[in-house]
Amino acid sequence: MTPRLALKRITKQYPAVVANDQVDLVVQPGEIHAVLGENGAGKSTLMKIIYGVIKPDQGDIYWNGTETNIAHPAAARDLGIGMVFQHFSLFDTLTVAENIALGLPPDTRLDELERRIADTAQQYGLELQPQRHVHTLSVGECQRVEIMRALLGKPQLLILDEPTSVLTPQAVGKLFETLRQLAAEGCSILYISHKLDEIRALCHTCTVMRGGKVTGVCDPRQETDSSLSRLMIGAEPPAITHHEQDAGQRVLSVRKLSLEKAHPFATRLSDIDFDVHAGEIVGLAGVSGNGQQELLAVLSGEDTRAAPHAIMLDDAAIGRRSAAWRRARGVAFVPEERLGRGAVPELTLAQNILLSHQSGRTVRRGFIRYKAIQRLATDIIRRFNVRAAGPDAAAASLSGGNLQKYIIGREVLRQPRLLLVAQPTWGVDVGAAAQIRAELMGLRDAGCAVLVISEELDELFDIADRLIVMAKGRVSPSIRRSEANMDLIGQWMSGLWPGQTGVSNATAERMHVEA
Amino acid sequence: MLKLEPRAHPSVWMSWLSPVLAVLLTMACGLLLFMAVGKDPLASLAVFFLEPIKDLRGWSEVGVKLAPLLLISVGLAMCFRANVFNIGAEGQLVLGAITAGAVVLYFDDETAQGGFWLISLALIAGAAGGMLWAGITAFLRDRYNANEILVSLMLVYVAELLLSYLVHGALMDPDGFGFPQSRLFSDGFLLPTVLPGTRLHLGIILALAASLIGWLYLSRSFSGFKLQVGGMAPLAARYAGFSARRSLWVTMLVSGGLAGLAGACEIMGPIGQLTPSVSPGYGFAAIIVAFVGRLHPVGVIFSSFIMALLYIGGELSQSRLGMPSAITGIFQGILLFSLLACDVLIHNRLRWRR
Numbered sequence: 001m002t003p004r005l006a007l008k009r010i011t012k013q014y015p016a017v018v019a020n021d022q023v024d025l026v027v028q029p030g031e032i033h034a035v036l037g038e039n040g041a042g043k044s045t046l047m048k049i050i051y052g053v054i055k056p057d058q059g060d061i062y063w064n065g066t067e068t069n070i071a072h073p074a075a076a077r078d079l080g081i082g083m084v085f086q087h088f089s090l091f092d093t094l095t096v097a098e099n100i101a102l103g104l105p106p107d108t109r110l111d112e113l114e115r116r117i118a119d120t121a122q123q124y125g126l127e128l129q130p131q132r133h134v135h136t137l138s139v140g141e142c143q144r145v146e147i148m149r150a151l152l153g154k155p156q157l158l159i160l161d162e163p164t165s166v167l168t169p170q171a172v173g174k175l176f177e178t179l180r181q182l183a184a185e186g187c188s189i190l191y192i193s194h195k196l197d198e199i200r201a202l203c204h205t206c207t208v209m210r211g212g213k214v215t216g217v218c219d220p221r222q223e224t225d226s227s228l229s230r231l232m233i234g235a236e237p238p239a240i241t242h243h244e245q246d247a248g249q250r251v252l253s254v255r256k257l258s259l260e261k262a263h264p265f266a267t268r269l270s271d272i273d274f275d276v277h278a279g280e281i282v283g284l285a286g287v288s289g290n291g292q293q294e295l296l297a298v299l300s301g302e303d304t305r306a307a308p309h310a311i312m313l314d315d316a317a318i319g320r321r322s323a324a325w326r327r328a329r330g331v332a333f334v335p336e337e338r339l340g341r342g343a344v345p346e347l348t349l350a351q352n353i354l355l356s357h358q359s360g361r362t363v364r365r366g367f368i369r370y371k372a373i374q375r376l377a378t379d380i381i382r383r384f385n386v387r388a389a390g391p392d393a394a395a396a397s398l399s400g401g402n403l404q405k406y407i408i409g410r411e412v413l414r415q416p417r418l419l420l421v422a423q424p425t426w427g428v429d430v431g432a433a434a435q436i437r438a439e440l441m442g443l444r445d446a447g448c449a450v451l452v453i454s455e456e457l458d459e460l461f462d463i464a465d466r467l468i469v470m471a472k473g474r475v476s477p478s479i480r481r482s483e484a485n486m487d488l489i490g491q492w493m494s495g496l497w498p499g500q501t502g503v504s505n506a507t508a509e510r511m512h513v514e515a
Numbered sequence: 516m517l518k519l520e521p522r523a524h525p526s527v528w529m530s531w532l533s534p535v536l537a538v539l540l541t542m543a544c545g546l547l548l549f550m551a552v553g554k555d556p557l558a559s560l561a562v563f564f565l566e567p568i569k570d571l572r573g574w575s576e577v578g579v580k581l582a583p584l585l586l587i588s589v590g591l592a593m594c595f596r597a598n599v600f601n602i603g604a605e606g607q608l609v610l611g612a613i614t615a616g617a618v619v620l621y622f623d624d625e626t627a628q629g630g631f632w633l634i635s636l637a638l639i640a641g642a643a644g645g646m647l648w649a650g651i652t653a654f655l656r657d658r659y660n661a662n663e664i665l666v667s668l669m670l671v672y673v674a675e676l677l678l679s680y681l682v683h684g685a686l687m688d689p690d691g692f693g694f695p696q697s698r699l700f701s702d703g704f705l706l707p708t709v710l711p712g713t714r715l716h717l718g719i720i721l722a723l724a725a726s727l728i729g730w731l732y733l734s735r736s737f738s739g740f741k742l743q744v745g746g747m748a749p750l751a752a753r754y755a756g757f758s759a760r761r762s763l764w765v766t767m768l769v770s771g772g773l774a775g776l777a778g779a780c781e782i783m784g785p786i787g788q789l790t791p792s793v794s795p796g797y798g799f800a801a802i803i804v805a806f807v808g809r810l811h812p813v814g815v816i817f818s819s820f821i822m823a824l825l826y827i828g829g830e831l832s833q834s835r836l837g838m839p840s841a842i843t844g845i846f847q848g849i850l851l852f853s854l855l856a857c858d859v860l861i862h863n864r865l866r867w868r869r
Contacts, residue, residue: 302753324756333754341750354740355755363737 002065004029004157004188005050010059012045019045020056021212027157027205032179032189034199034220036232037209038429039400043192046209047159050190051083052076064156082150083159088142090134092265097130100149120151124178139289140171147178158182159190164198165455168287169490176202194232196225208232233430247465248278250314251418251449252299254475257310259298267291269298272475274468276418281440281450282478283464285457285489291473292422292453293336299420299451300333301326313418327356332416334407336423336453338400342407345396349388349406350377352395356410376413384409385435401432408436412443419443422453437463457489471495519863529861534807534814537854538821544849554836562835563828563846573827575713579785580823582718583608583777583794587801588808588815589722589729590770596733596810598746599766603652603667604774605798606674607645611775612782613678614644616789619704619782620686620697629703637704638779645775646768648674653767657760663767671798679791686789697789706784718780722819725773729812742766774798795826796844803851822847 007025011018019042027033037043048054050061052070061068063079070076076083090099097114104113114130121128126144134142143163150158160179164172179202183189193199199206199220206220208231216231257272269291276282286292297303299311301323308317318326323333333356335341343352353373354362362372377391386406388398395403404424411419424440425433440463444450454460460467467484469476469492476497479488491497542560549559567573587604594601601607618640622633648670655661679695681687688698706716733739741757742765752759781793804822808815829843 300754301756322756322758323754327756335754337750340748341754344744344748344751346747347744351740354737355744355751358737358755366737367735368737368740 001028003027003062004031004064006062007046007050008060008062010046010049010056010061012049012054012056018212020049023059023209023212023214025207025214027188027190029156029188030183030186031205032183032191032203034191034193034203034206035209036193036196036199036206036220036228038194038232040429041209041232042212043209044161047083047161047190047192050076050157051081051159077153080154080156081159082153082155082157084143084146084150084161084163086161086163086165088146090142090145092135093133095131095133096128096137096145096148099134099145100152103149104152116152117148120148124151124181125174126151126178139287140167143167143175151182155187157188157190159192161192162194163191164193164195165288168493169457169486170494172198196228196232199228200225210234229430245279245445245465247280248447250275251278252276252451253312254299255310255312257295257298257306259294259303259306262294262303262305267294267473269294269473272473274475274478276449276451278417278449279444279447280465281444281452281463283460283467283481284451284453284470284475285460285467285493286453286455286470287493288455290470292470294473295470295475296333296335296420296422296453300331300335324358327358330417332356332411332414332419334404334411334419334421334424336426338403338407339396343395343403346394348377348392348394349381349398350374350391352406353377353410356414376410380406380409380413383413384439401428404428405432405436408439412439415446416443416448418449418451420451420453423455424452425454425456425459433459457486461486469493469497516867518866519859520866522862522864525862530858531809533857533861534809534818534854536857537807537850540853540857541846541850544853545846548845552838554838559832559836562831564824566831566835567824567827571710572713575710575715576827577820577823578709578715578719580826581819582716582722582784583781583797584801584804584819584822585722585816586718586725586777586780587770587774587798588804588819589725589812590766590773591801591805592808592810592812592815593729593733593739593742594766594770595805596746597742597762597766598749599763600664601649601652601667601767601770602664602802603649603669603671603798604770604801605794605796606667606671607648607771607774608778608781608794608798609671609674609678610648611641611645611778612789612793613674613681613778614647614775615641615779616686616697616782619700620789623698623701623704629701629705634704634706634783637783638776641779642772642776645771645773645778647771648775649767649771650764653764656767657763663763678789678793682789682791688788695791699788700783704783705787706780714785716780716784718777718784721776721780723816726812726816733812738765774801800826800847803847803854807850807854821850825850 003026005027007023010020010023012020023046035043035046045054049056052072052075061070068079097110097117100117101108101110101113117128117130126148128141128144128148134145163175167175179189191203200223203220206218207214208216210232220228253275254272257269259269261268267290272295284292298306301321304320304322306319308319311319313326313329313331339345350373353376354368357376362369374391380386381388381391384405386409387402398406421440424436428436440450440452452460452464461481464481466478466480467489468478469489471493472495476492545560545563546556549556567577587608591601591604615637618637651670652663652667655666656663682695682697686697688696706718709715709717709719733743742762744755745752745757745759745762749759777797778793782789786793800822804815804818807821808818825843825846829840829846832838832842833840
């Protein structure tokens with residue numbers, strides 16, 4: 001059988017890094033083919049080459065057996081290649097059909113297009129109403145618009161880049177059904193991911209990449225998580241041991257927290273209630289864009305518009321207190337964006353200490369104590385195995401994982417009473433991720449109250465003592481990790497939790513805490 | 516098609532050398548310019564860059580021009596580092612001249628001797644005037660999120676018209692035959708000279724002190740650190756709990772105050788009275804000075820020197836070479852353009868792409 005797509009010795013070099021090094025890839029017709037690798041392994045670059053966004057420096061591309069030069073995305077679409085990007089390019093103020101029409105020839109009739117959309121939607125089980133405006137859609141529905149857009153081009157090859165990072169477990173199941181049906185009809189699918197269980201459940205073949213090179217091609221159904229991760233990172237992920245521990249006194253309590261949007265595309269927070277106690281990790285799950293960003297900003301003090309008593313730190317009403325005030329009283333915060341928020345890219349690691357260490361140790365009489373911050377930075381680099389040239393290296397010169405270790409180390413060293421962490425291991429290699437999780441556990445054991453916000457449910461199930469779920473700006477009652485399972489949390493992620501039907505959230509939470 | 520590709524590791528050396536390159540490029544463009552208008556290029560260039568500093572008197576005149584440029588550009592360097600784009604230093608300078616002039620004219624009668632305290636009072640009034648003018652911009656930005664570039668720029672023209680109104684009215688010399696200017700200030704109200712026999716006045720000392728203090732503030736103090744984080748990464752500043760409003764007010768008031776002080780020094784130094792025009796565009800030239808000096812409070816000493824040369828060279832080339840007065844502005848423009856071009860090419864690589 002002629003392969004649908006074959007890449008031979010593709011190489012792409014950037015000034016600082018070889019993104020793809022002699023990469024071979026063969027995709028058969030009707031095959032669901034996974035490309036597995038950590039962030040920075042070169043998956044995205046390879047897909048952009050196939051879709052004509054980037055030109056390779058060397059190597060050949062064969063499409064259905066003939067050598068092809070894909071100069072730009074339009075050429076790729078003409079060949080029959082469709083791509084669903086991780087970040088959507090949709091106009092909020094237009095309808096589904098109008099958004100899709102934008103990519104089609106100008107003489108497309110909208111009513112006819114709507115019919116085609118409805119037909120295709122039915123055929124593949126993609127629930128989608130063509131007349132709805134995009135701003136009313138959930139993230140999962142937006143993704144369906146993108147998939148629909150790709151499907152209308154009748155593709156022979158569909159590329160999906162990390163499609164499940166924005167979906168609830170139930171929505172993932174639906175997506176997989178659609179993909180299997182497409183494949184059964186002969187469409188090849190390239191599935192980019194770093195999630196081992198998904199790949200093992202869905203894909204027929206798997207090409208594993210590490211550091212820009214292909215490290216193996218296998219049938220994922222015959223592999224185990226550990227054998228796949230050996231191919232992906234060259235080692236097995238260290239296991240985390242979780243031991244039960246009684247939570248101490250309440251450190252953070254949020255009561256009836258509601259907040260209007262700061263800008264039109266923000267999420268409104270409504271009626272949020274939850275507690276975090278000393279010596280426990282509370283995991284906040286949820287599909288991204290459901291108000292996690294807004295909630296974090298309110299808790300950290302970056303946004304000080306909340307009602308004073310809606311947020312209590314011990315006995316102090318802190319709703320309107322500044323970030324610096326909260327920090328001085330033992331709150332630490334690790335934001336999702338490392339460069340530009342958690343650290344200033346142009347400044348050295350030592351100078352970046354001052355973002356969160358602002359006490360007499362680092363600043364005396366208004367002047368910076370350079371020796372002290374230098375020492376602190378050196379300590380963090382050593383203790384947390386940060387790979388950096390030294391305390392004078394610019395923050396921007398570190399890899400994402402190393403910078404994250406540094407930032408977490410910086411906050412841990414402050415011995416906080418309350419730590420807020422967003423996406424602690426997002427884009428971090430597996431080894432560093434394990435280390436970061438262990439640090440969070442250590443902090444918990446030392447009596448710190450920890451709130452972890454993450455899109456990775458596995459991670460939350462690994463480290464959290466209790467789970468709460470955020471959907472549409474609301475927060476669910478809490479549930480002990482031992483009582484929760486993926487299905488339940490998945491349901492809650494779409495906003496369906498018991499508190500919604502009569503029981504008030506606060507009562508439910510109390511029940512769980514006392515249970 | 517020509518394409519700019521970012522360099523992975525822009526040379527640190529080159530980014531420090533870039534202002535030097537820019538000065539050399541400006542000279543090269545000057546050569547071409549003089550050739551094009553049929554002058555002896557080398558001799559003309561010498562008028563610009565050598566003639567002004569051939570003797571002590573020349574150096575002192577350069578210092579007279581350098582003082583206001585340095586005072587203003589130290590303040591602007593702080594502003595720009597905090598991402599606060601105060602373009603209206605010229606207006607703040609004019610306001611400083613007005614308030615300082617008003618104070619001098621109020622106390623300056625037959626009985627008053629002037630002296631240290633009254634001079635200090637007038638200088639403080641000048642700084643306060645500049646701060647007031649910059650404060651308007653800061654307030655509108657803070658309260659209504661008005662763009663500080665536009666507001667500060669438009670306030671320049673308001674300030675100039677206000678000065679013109681006053682020297683045609685309330686502050687006009689009653690015995691001045693209707694000329695739009697104030698009385699000449701008595702000697703007791705003029706800034707002491709630093710070098711006997713020259714016009715080099717106390718302003719240069721103030722400017723050098725400002726540069727030194729500015730350097731200490733930006734490199735050593737926590738407050739200066741906060742300003743710069745706000746400029747480099749606003750989200751990180753918010754994360755750290757550094758107030759953006761505070762940065763805005765501090766930088767606007769300091770730069771306005773320094774510009775106002777420069778205005779006060781001008782009228783109590785080389786000018787000696789209030790006239791409709793108290794500055795040949797020092798406030799605008801200082802923007803270029805700040806960037807050529809790499810927004811570094813000590814770096815701007817050198818760029819102020821170059822800019823002062825351009826001012827004097829421009830005056831000399833009018834008298835010696837018969838060039839039009841626009842020549843100074845042309846050289847200033849070429850200098851800024853060369854600097855920006857050098858910076859772009861240091862951070863990017865030019866590639867030819869089909």
